[in-house]
Amino acid sequence: MTPNKEDFLKAIYELGGQNQVVTNKDLVRTLSISAASVTEMNTRLLKEELITHLPYQGVMLTEKGLRIANQLIRKHRIWEVFLSEKLGYEWNEVHSDADLLEHASSDLLIERLNIFLGEPTFDPHGGVIPNKDGSTPEIHSTPLTDCSQGAHFKIKEVDDQEEFLEYLLYKKVHLGKEYTLVDIEPYDGPLTLKATTGEETIIGHKAAFKILVELTE
Amino acid sequence: MTPNKEDFLKAIYELGGQNQVVTNKDLVRTLSISAASVTEMNTRLLKEELITHLPYQGVMLTEKGLRIANQLIRKHRIWEVFLSEKLGYEWNEVHSDADLLEHASSDLLIERLNIFLGEPTFDPHGGVIPNKDGSTPEIHSTPLTDCSQGAHFKIKEVDDQEEFLEYLLYKKVHLGKEYTLVDIEPYDGPLTLKATTGEETIIGHKAAFKILVELTE
DNA sequence: AAGAATTTTTAGGATAGACTAAAAAATATC
DNA sequence: GATATTTTTTAGTCTATCCTAAAAATTCTT
Secondary structure (H helix, E strand, C coil): CCHHHHHHHHHHHHCCCCCCCECHHHHHHHHCCCHHHHHHHHHHHHHCCCEEEECCCEEEECHHHHHHHHHHHHHHHHHHHHHHHCCCCCCCCHHHHHHHHHHHCCHHHHHHHHHHCCCCCECCCCCECCCCCCCCCCCCCEEHHHCCCCCEEEEEEECCCHHHHHHHHHHCCCCCCEEEEEEECCCCCCEEEEECCCCEEEECHHHHHCEEEEECC | CCHHHHHHHHHHHHCCCCCCCECHHHHHHHHCCCHHHHHHHHHHHHHCCCEEEECCCEEEECHHHHHHHHHHHHHHHHHHHHHHHCCCCCCCCHHHHHHHHHHHCCHHHHHHHHHHCCCCCECCCCCECCCCCCCCCCCCCEEHHHCCCCCEEEEEEECCCHHHHHHHHHCCCCCCCEEEEEEECCCCCCEEEEECCCCEEEECHHHHHCEEEEECC
């Protein structure tokens, strides 16, 4: 298992390859490599039975492939916790260093680091940390766009892309913060949130979709 | 700069390439690669002006090459401190994980980690941590084999090969411990040490050469 | 100092990973 | 349903890194 193959499996997972077929095109965009390279890598991973392939439709993870993807995500997120909690990284800074470290971490190291960090359940943007065996704990949060007007909710998880996290930092949206959904416009229109502290925030539909919440009382 | 090139420079440094010419043969043995691969890598590093090359004699580090080697050693040793102090690794366990991590560490990460660790000066086996700019602080310890009978000394640094560290663990030799050199036999014979606690330890000449000490009072 | 042994270099390949360009297949449009 | 567009695959290259085998250079032995 090379870093490249690991990243490829992770990308398939992040594009939903656990439940649905992921197209070459999506992988081209996500990994910024040529379509030919995607086909080539598919061939390799297919031979190792890490993915299944429906020609001209796309790929899905096998159980084996899913396990490896989840173990990599486990490493990534444990490092994110370390960078954030121990080294003082902002949540929008952790991603790139964690991406490097995840490929250079023995299982022993990760288990010791995990204990050092107090066996955290979530990473700095609320992503759940997969178990050691590659399984994932069940999570019960919903996209903010699924809430209806008047709902009370708490921020549980946000998409971990650097620019998006920067945007949230600017909007003062952070994990655990509670809001009321004052207004939600139809046709994928903007949402108006009111924090318990009183201040109101307006965000677009696309951004709201990247925010997972849990309804409160 | 790829991990391979970094490792190659580090190997040259560790074989003394700062002060003397290092032969291909030594590099073959140290890196466990073929002689042909050594020649090839020499050519690449030569082109980048990281080493100088005397045909059929060997290579030495240029100032640029030395800087890179030292920065890599800095990363390695800072990680060793982390593994040892924060994750509870024994001093013979730190090496291989640090070897992986050193190539996956951004400069920012190392500087933050360094501060988190309280800016340590030495790694777990007493090796001095090079400065950020690739220079090395002066150190004043001598091989145990250079001491004369009756000398009082303190253990300052030991070679960081896994089996050797295991051996020292078994012999109960650790950093900072103080001894008297009770006896040293000629013709590279064994040395007899007496700890301040009273127990006596006998070690061979080769092992003693890998132990650096500082004379006390 | 000549022959033997060792070390280094050269030559020729292999593999992983990436690319571009062109062909083939699938999908969308009129 | 024929044509146009898009996506995927194939074919041919490239680079970094490794290898083995053989040639060249150096060092050791007697």
